[in-house]
Amino acid sequence: MLIRLIYVSKAVDAQTGTLTDSILRKAHAWNTQNAITGVLCEGQGVFLQALEGERGAVTRLYARIAADPRHTALELIHCESISARRYGQWSMARVSLSDVDPQSKIVWPEFDPYSASGAQVMARIDELIAGGQPVPAPSI
Numbered sequence: 001m002l003i004r005l006i007y008v009s010k011a012v013d014a015q016t017g018t019l020t021d022s023i024l025r026k027a028h029a030w031n032t033q034n035a036i037t038g039v040l041c042e043g044q045g046v047f048l049q050a051l052e053g054e055r056g057a058v059t060r061l062y063a064r065i066a067a068d069p070r071h072t073a074l075e076l077i078h079c080e081s082i083s084a085r086r087y088g089q090w091s092m093a094r095v096s097l098s099d100v101d102p103q104s105k106i107v108w109p110e111f112d113p114y115s116a117s118g119a120q121v122m123a124r125i126d127e128l129i130a131g132g133q134p135v136p137a138p139s140i
Contacts (some may be wrong), residue, residue: 004086005058006078006121008113009071015042019070020094026047027092036061037085039093041128047071048113049069052085062115078118086122091135 031037036053049065049119051058059120060122067096087093 001055002082003058004080004082005057007076009047009074011045011071023093031091037088037090041095043096076119077133095128095134
């Protein structure tokens with residue numbers, strides 16, 4: 001059974017390119033081995049991530065993410081069974097909020113992922129992908 005899981009968290013330290021690249025390299029390796037796909041939206045101290053794959057694999061990954069000390073205030077926003085992947089082209093893509101056109105309607109501070117519904121968060125992720133430049137995870 002395929003599922004999609006979306007969570008939000010806050011970075012403990014500054015979100016640097018080095019930190020994000022490290023996260024993405026590990027995600028690429030793990031996700032490729034476990035047939036997980038998804039997208040990580042990050043910036044302004046927030047991580048917003050969608051994960052897709054077999055339920056057991058995604059559940060194990062979420063447990064690893066929950067134990068990661070690089071972030072706090074982790075909240076599961078949405079989890080659903082799916083028949084097809086929405087982000088299947090990426091083992092883990094990244095959309096940096098700084099890549100999003102500041103003149104567009106996508107304004108991060110007006111969006112609170114902690115109080116939004118799962119459908120609203122997924123719509124926002126899709127807006128971020130459309131307005132930004134998704135970058136595939138770097139290989140190890």
